Amino acid sequence: MMGRQEVGQVPLFYAFNLEDHVPANHLLRRIDQFLDLGELHRHLAPHYSHTGRPSVDPALLIRMLIVGYCFGIRSERRLCEEVHLNLAYRWFCRLGLEDAVPDHSTFSKNRHGRFRNSDTLRFVFEKVLERCLAEGLVGGEGFAIDASVIKADANRQRGVPGSDASWDRESSLTRPVREYLEALDAAEEARKPPKNVSLTDPAAQWTAAPGGPAFYAYSTNYLIDTKAGVILDVEATPAHRTNEVNATKVMVDRVEERFEIKPTHLIGDTAYGTAEMLGWMVDEKAIEPHVPVWDKAERKDGSLGRSDFRWEAEADEYRCPQGKPLRSTGKPTADDTLIYRSSVYDCAGCELKSRCCPNTTHRKIARQVNESARDVARQLASTPRYARSRRHRKKVEMLFAHLKRILRLDRLRLRGLKGARDEFLLAATAQNLRRMAAWLMPKGPEAGIAVPI
Known part of the structure; x- marks a missing residue:
């Protein structure tokens, strides 16, 4: 009943x-x-x-x-x-x-x-990271790095050109604006005004990186260990590629200093394959760069590219397919590049000239100061361990998907770079705690x- x-x-x-x-x-x-x-x-x-x-x-x-x-x-x-x-x-x-x-x-x-x-x-x-280390969830061999764009709490309609942005310092300013102006005052050299500045959160970067209409955003940068996907460090930066790449150096150095852990190899996408970054990994840190090389020198029109020329390290010269030398003056350009040139007389009667330098009298090849580090990255790209690393890189992408879909951090609530740092640290702490709960309980x-x- x-x-x-x-x-x-x-x-x-x-x-x-x-x-x-x-x-x-x-x-x-x-x-x-x-x-x-x-x-x-x-x-x-x-x-x-x-x-x-x-x-x-x-x-x-x-x-x-x-x-x-x-x-x-x-x-x-x-x-x-x-x-x-x-x-x-x-x-x-x-x-x-x-x-x-x-x-x-x-x-x-x-x-x-x-x-x-x-x-x-x-x-x-x-x-929390120390507990992850104590529980054996950190291997300390392979690290992966990546960044994800998070929308700032700033209306995209309320912005002005960077050259027009100004505030009355004698009046009452909001905390994000005060922090932004203090950062400008503390900068060692003046920087070029950004294209667009938000009046409510001026430290946020105007970006269209994810595709679609531009908006104000910050980037959360994750450095993870590939064994269990534990986040070793997190850094907040404006959503700009240069800032994201520079954050990698900060995080790797900080983890090494505080926990005495340095990876044998670092995994990243092409954004981290610049000559300067690869030189830092190979020459300064002795870390294998499992990163695609950022290279615009290869040609796609069927003509001879730089890979068709043999580098002779001892002689400090390139050799063309016909065995002729290309030499440099030894003086780098403003962007740390050496220009290697062939002889006009060698190219004049060469049968490959139409495929090598059809519109110039001789061939020129630009070589970065850190080209040896780029060569190391190119050689690693053909190894089986590099192929495994590309699969492991998905772990950091999964953390970003979890961050936005499960933790619902697709838009910030706090303003300013310090506010973004607070939110990203709390989210990374929560993710590491959930990771331990999933793996160990x-x-x-x-x-x-x-x-x-």
Whole structure:
């Protein structure tokens, strides 16, 4: 028969244990095994006063932020509401049923104040990375690098040409504008004004890199270990190729300095195959460049390309298919290029002239100062380990897809380069925690209740 819920007298006491109501295989229960914030208070101690009213526990704020980024809840107001209602969130944040949830304004005050001044979010990221290292998820041999464009919180219609951008420094300026102007003042040399500048977030880059209409954006740069796809470092830059490539050097050096890990090979796409970057990898860091060479010298019209000329390192010259030399004066051009020229007399009666230099009196070949490093990359491109590396590069692309689709970070909420750095660090921390939960915690019959990793 049909049952009915009886409404009786409300009991005076409840026997309720929050621990019993969080499923054993819940994502947060698995993540909690690997999140240790025991050193957070010591890290932040210099930034708090020894007197006065006690503040909200910073460990509580960090745990709430991790909940938000793990489940794609990026509105701090909504995050406070969800933690108030969700038992699993309360359990992870060490809140009992009777404990009050901090106000959403507390996050802004701490994020722009103590957390940013003490680099707390990077501290938490590196503590999680240390746990990944301790659990054996980092091989330390192959690293992969890539960047992904994330839209800035800036209206694409509210921009001005870079040469027209100006602010009254005597008036009250927003935080992103102040940070942008301070960065300009601190720059060692003046830079060319950008094509378009946002008045609300001037550090964001006007870009159409993903295709389609241009918009303001930042790039999140990931350096990952290819063994388990653990993120070793993350760096926020304007969405510009030069900034992304330069961020690679910063991250590789930082990982080597802080964790004493240097890869045997570095995997990247063609954007990282410039002569300068390859020279840095091969000559300075002794890292194998598993990167396609950025090369525009090869011809596609059937005429003789540079690969048809033999390089003689000892003689410092090229040899054409007919065995004639091409020599240089030894003085590089402004872009660190040496020009090797053949003799006009050798080319005049050559039977291959129509295929080699039909419109000039002699043949010229440009050789980068770092051409030897480019040759190393070209030789590696034909090896089996290079083919394996191209498959491993997909791991970083999968992390970007996870970042945008599961963590819902396809548009920033915080403005300025520092705001982008905060968001990217929190997202990378959440991804590493989820990675450990997926690789190290056994999944039982209740696995279906956990959010996909």
